[in-house]
Amino acid sequence: MAAARGALLLAAMLVVSLLAASPSGAQDLPGAAAASPAESGADRGSVLWRSGDQEGAVAGWAAALEQARADGAPPAERARIAYNLGVTEAARGEPMRSVAWFEAALRAAPRLEDANFNLGLARADAGLGPRSGDGLVESLEALARTTTPAEAEWLAVLGALLFAGLGLLEALRGGSWPRRLLLAAALVQPFLFAPLVLHVSERGSEPFMVIDPAGVQLRAAPEDGAERVGSLKAGAVVNYLDELPGWTKVRVGGEARWVPSEALFGLRL
Amino acid sequence: MNRWILIILLVAATAAPLRASQATPEGLQVALSSALVKLGEPVGIIVRVEGDRRVRFGPLPKVSGLSFSKVTQTGRQSSVSYDARGRPVVEQRTTFEVRVQPGEVGKYSIPPLSIELDGQPVQAPAEAMTLEVVQDIAASQLLLFEREDLPATVYEGQPYTLELRFGWDVTRKLADAELQLPWWERQEGVIEVTSPVSQTGTYEIPIRPGRRAAAIEKLPSLERGGRRFDVYRLRRRFVATRPGTVEFGRSLFKFSELVGRGGVFSRGASRDFYAPIDPFEIEVLPVPEEGRPVEWSGAVGEIEATRSVPRRDIDLGDAIELEVRWFGEGNLEFFDPPDLSRLPAFDQFRVLGVEDRKSPDDRVVTYDLVPLDPAVKEVPGVPLSVFDTGSGRFITTSTEPIEIRVTATAGADGDPFGPTEEAEPPLVMRDIQPRQGSAGEGPGPGPGPLLGGLMLAAAIAGWATLRGAVRRRGDPAGVRARQRRAALSSLRRELRTARGPEDSAAALERFLARRSGSSPEFWIGRSSLSAAGATDVSPELEQRFAALRGELDRALFGGEGSGGSGSDGVLVFAQEAVKEGL
Structure with a gap:
C-alpha cells in the first residue's frame, strides 16, 4: 500500500512537471504580427545610428526601451535595445554609461554574446577590471548568471526529475549502482538549483x-x-x-x- | 681483517670533518705583526674580526721563552661604501692585539689562539705562527731592499701597483733568500689584479708567513754606494674594493750568505742578513655620490676608449662587429660595459650578441650590431661613465662614431627582422543589433520558481515512501528477488535449448521455483498452483497450468505428445503467470 502511495506520488510529480512544461505561455510571446511601438522606436534608433546621428539614436532607443517596458516586451528585446544604447554610449565617449548598458543587457539576456564581448572592451576603456573575479565562488556565480530566470526554473525541474527517476530505480531495484547514481543526483542538486536560488534572491531588488x-x-x-x-x-x-x-x-x-x-x-x- | 679496514675508514671519515673545521672562519684574521724582530722590539698577535660579532678569547697559549700580555682592543672601524649598482655596503672591523715579549734570541712556534666567535669556538690561525727573534736586524750594507712610492690615497676601485726591489752584493754567494711580508695576501677588501710577469728572467722567492712562492723578475744589476747589487723585483697590482685603510706591516728581506763549503750530503754554513722596509699604509676613499650619473657602472680610473669595425659596407641584415677597447689606469676588469640596447643612440640597431674579454691591460667588448634600416649611416659612439681619479669627478669617455654604409638588398623591406610579433588587430566593439523579427527572441516563461523545489521535495518523499514499502517485502537487490525478476528471461533461454518435453518440464519447474522462492523439486508432479501455495492466481491460470502439466506428463510418460517439446505452451503460461504476479 505504501509502495503504491510512493509510486503515485512520483507519478503525480512527473505529470505535474509535464503539464508545467507545456508551452502555456507561448501565446503571450510576440508573434510575427506587425511591429509594436517599441520595435518601431528601436528601428528608428537603428536608422539614426546608421545616419551618424548618435544623439538621435540614443533618444530613439531610450524611448523604445521605455515603450518595451510598458508593453512588457520579452527580456531579449529589452536587452537588445540596451545593447544598442551601450554601443552608442561607447561611440560617444561615455565608457561608464556604456558599461552600465551592457551590464543591464546581460542581466536581461545573460548569453547575449555581443554584449559580453563589448562589455569587456568597455570595462577596459573605463579602466575597470574584469567583470567577475577568478575565485571559485565568483566563477560559480558567473556561471549561474548565464541563465535567465526561466532557464533557472527549468533547470531546477530537471534536477527534481533526475532525482525522481533515479529514486524510482533505487527504490524498486536496490543495489549499489542505483544507489550510487541516486547519490550523484543528490550531489548535483545544489548546482542545478543554484541559478534558481540566485535569481530568487535577486527578485524584487533594483x-x-x-x-x-x-x-x-x-x-x-x-x-x-x-x-x-x-x-x-x-x-x-x-x-x-x-x-x-x-x-x-x-x-x-x-x-x-x-x-x-x-x-x-x-x-x- | 675486514673489521680493521672498516675502523680505518671510519676514523678517516670522522677525521675529515675535523680537519675541515680547523680552517679559519671567514671574517677572522689572526697573524703576528712581524715574523722576525730584534730582541726587545715590540711584536704582537693582531686579531681582526669583520662585522658586528661577539668575540671572546680563551686562555692564551704558553710558549717557553715568550710572555703574552692581556688581549686589548686596539680599534673599531666602520665604513660605508657603495657597490656598482649604488647599494650601500656597511662594513665593520674590530682589531685586538696580544703583545708578545720574547725573552731571548731564537725561533718560536706560537700555537693557534682559542677564540669564541658568536658562541662558536675556533682555533686561529689554522697553523702555528712562527716568530724569529734575532740579536740584530739592522740593514746590512750588503743588501738592498726598497719600494716604489705608492699614492697616499686611492679611490675604491682604483688600481695601484706595489713594487718591491731587493738584492744583494754581487760578491756574496746566495745560500737562501726570502721575503717576510706579514700583510701578504691578508689584506681585507683588496683584490689582486693579475699582472703578467715576463717569462724571461723569472724566478720565485718564498714569502713568509707560509713560504708560499711568488714570481719575481730579475732586473739589471744596480750600483748603490759604490757596491754593485744583483736586483730582483716583486711587482703586483691591486684594487681596493672598499673604503678604509690598507696597511702594510714591516716587510723584511732575509738573505742567507753561504760562508762554508758543504759536503755531498750536508749544506754549508750560512750567515743571515736582514733588510727592512718600515710599515706604511694607503687610505682608500669612497667614490663620491655627488654627481654620480645613473649610468655609472663602476668604472674608476683614467680610462680611454677606442673602437674598430672590420667591415663598414654591409647589406641590410648583416651584422657589424663593433669592437670597443678600454685601456688605461683603471679597474678595467671590474666595471659593467655599456648595454647598447638601452641606449637611445642605438635604437636603429639590434644587439645580437656581446663578447667580453678582460685583461689587466685592457677590456675589449665586441658587440654584434645589426642595423635595422638602410638609412643608418654611422655607428654612434659608445659612452662609458667613469669616475676620473685624476680630477676626482665623473666624466664620460666615448668612442668616435664610425661611418658605415647599409645597402638594402632585393626583397629587403625595412626592418630585416620584420615585426617582432604578429601584430594583433585592434579589438573593435561589435555593432548594434537591428531588430530581426520575433523568431527566437528568447525562451518562454519558466514553470515558476516553486515548482522545482516542490518537485524535489515530492521526489524525496516519494522515494523514501516507496523504498520503505519495497524493503518491507524484502531486499529488492537480494538473490531471491533478482532470481524472481530474471525467471522469465531464464526460462526463455532454457526453452531455446530444450530437446524434448523432459527439458521443457524441468524448465517450467525451475521457473516456478524462481518465482515462488521454492526449490525446483517442490514442483515436480504438482498440477495445482494454489495447492503449492500460490493463492493469488486466477482460476483461468490455474486451469491453464493443470492443462499444461497434463500435456507435459502425457508427452513424457504416455508418448502422446504433439511431437514437439511443448516449449511454446510453457512460455505462454509463464508470461501470463508473471502478469498475474505469481
Whole structure:
C-alpha cells in the first residue's frame, strides 16, 4: 500500500512537471504580427545610428526601451535595445554609461554574446577590471548568471526529475549502482538549483551601478555635508532602497547609505 | 681483517670533518705583526674580526721563552661604501692585539689562539705562527731592499701597483733568500689584479708567513754606494674594493750568505742578513655620490676608449662587429660595459650578441650590431661613465662614431627582422543589433520558481515512501528477488535449448521455483498452483497450468505428445503467470 502511495506520488510529480512544461505561455510571446511601438522606436534608433546621428539614436532607443517596458516586451528585446544604447554610449565617449548598458543587457539576456564581448572592451576603456573575479565562488556565480530566470526554473525541474527517476530505480531495484547514481543526483542538486536560488534572491531588488569614474562617497544622510561613511568605486553594483530628490538610498554591506543619484545607473530593464 | 679496514675508514671519515673545521672562519684574521724582530722590539698577535660579532678569547697559549700580555682592543672601524649598482655596503672591523715579549734570541712556534666567535669556538690561525727573534736586524750594507712610492690615497676601485726591489752584493754567494711580508695576501677588501710577469728572467722567492712562492723578475744589476747589487723585483697590482685603510706591516728581506763549503750530503754554513722596509699604509676613499650619473657602472680610473669595425659596407641584415677597447689606469676588469640596447643612440640597431674579454691591460667588448634600416649611416659612439681619479669627478669617455654604409638588398623591406610579433588587430566593439523579427527572441516563461523545489521535495518523499514499502517485502537487490525478476528471461533461454518435453518440464519447474522462492523439486508432479501455495492466481491460470502439466506428463510418460517439446505452451503460461504476479 505504501509502495503504491510512493509510486503515485512520483507519478503525480512527473505529470505535474509535464503539464508545467507545456508551452502555456507561448501565446503571450510576440508573434510575427506587425511591429509594436517599441520595435518601431528601436528601428528608428537603428536608422539614426546608421545616419551618424548618435544623439538621435540614443533618444530613439531610450524611448523604445521605455515603450518595451510598458508593453512588457520579452527580456531579449529589452536587452537588445540596451545593447544598442551601450554601443552608442561607447561611440560617444561615455565608457561608464556604456558599461552600465551592457551590464543591464546581460542581466536581461545573460548569453547575449555581443554584449559580453563589448562589455569587456568597455570595462577596459573605463579602466575597470574584469567583470567577475577568478575565485571559485565568483566563477560559480558567473556561471549561474548565464541563465535567465526561466532557464533557472527549468533547470531546477530537471534536477527534481533526475532525482525522481533515479529514486524510482533505487527504490524498486536496490543495489549499489542505483544507489550510487541516486547519490550523484543528490550531489548535483545544489548546482542545478543554484541559478534558481540566485535569481530568487535577486527578485524584487533594483540593482544600480556606480558610473562616476571617480567613484562616490557614501553619506549617512541625503546631504552634501552629511557624515561620510564609506565610498564605492566606479562599476560597483548596489541595491536600491529608496530615493529623495537628487539622492538615492542604497544598501551597502547590509547598511543603508545615501549616494548622489547622478552617480548611479539602474540596471533593471 | 675486514673489521680493521672498516675502523680505518671510519676514523678517516670522522677525521675529515675535523680537519675541515680547523680552517679559519671567514671574517677572522689572526697573524703576528712581524715574523722576525730584534730582541726587545715590540711584536704582537693582531686579531681582526669583520662585522658586528661577539668575540671572546680563551686562555692564551704558553710558549717557553715568550710572555703574552692581556688581549686589548686596539680599534673599531666602520665604513660605508657603495657597490656598482649604488647599494650601500656597511662594513665593520674590530682589531685586538696580544703583545708578545720574547725573552731571548731564537725561533718560536706560537700555537693557534682559542677564540669564541658568536658562541662558536675556533682555533686561529689554522697553523702555528712562527716568530724569529734575532740579536740584530739592522740593514746590512750588503743588501738592498726598497719600494716604489705608492699614492697616499686611492679611490675604491682604483688600481695601484706595489713594487718591491731587493738584492744583494754581487760578491756574496746566495745560500737562501726570502721575503717576510706579514700583510701578504691578508689584506681585507683588496683584490689582486693579475699582472703578467715576463717569462724571461723569472724566478720565485718564498714569502713568509707560509713560504708560499711568488714570481719575481730579475732586473739589471744596480750600483748603490759604490757596491754593485744583483736586483730582483716583486711587482703586483691591486684594487681596493672598499673604503678604509690598507696597511702594510714591516716587510723584511732575509738573505742567507753561504760562508762554508758543504759536503755531498750536508749544506754549508750560512750567515743571515736582514733588510727592512718600515710599515706604511694607503687610505682608500669612497667614490663620491655627488654627481654620480645613473649610468655609472663602476668604472674608476683614467680610462680611454677606442673602437674598430672590420667591415663598414654591409647589406641590410648583416651584422657589424663593433669592437670597443678600454685601456688605461683603471679597474678595467671590474666595471659593467655599456648595454647598447638601452641606449637611445642605438635604437636603429639590434644587439645580437656581446663578447667580453678582460685583461689587466685592457677590456675589449665586441658587440654584434645589426642595423635595422638602410638609412643608418654611422655607428654612434659608445659612452662609458667613469669616475676620473685624476680630477676626482665623473666624466664620460666615448668612442668616435664610425661611418658605415647599409645597402638594402632585393626583397629587403625595412626592418630585416620584420615585426617582432604578429601584430594583433585592434579589438573593435561589435555593432548594434537591428531588430530581426520575433523568431527566437528568447525562451518562454519558466514553470515558476516553486515548482522545482516542490518537485524535489515530492521526489524525496516519494522515494523514501516507496523504498520503505519495497524493503518491507524484502531486499529488492537480494538473490531471491533478482532470481524472481530474471525467471522469465531464464526460462526463455532454457526453452531455446530444450530437446524434448523432459527439458521443457524441468524448465517450467525451475521457473516456478524462481518465482515462488521454492526449490525446483517442490514442483515436480504438482498440477495445482494454489495447492503449492500460490493463492493469488486466477482460476483461468490455474486451469491453464493443470492443462499444461497434463500435456507435459502425457508427452513424457504416455508418448502422446504433439511431437514437439511443448516449449511454446510453457512460455505462454509463464508470461501470463508473471502478469498475474505469481
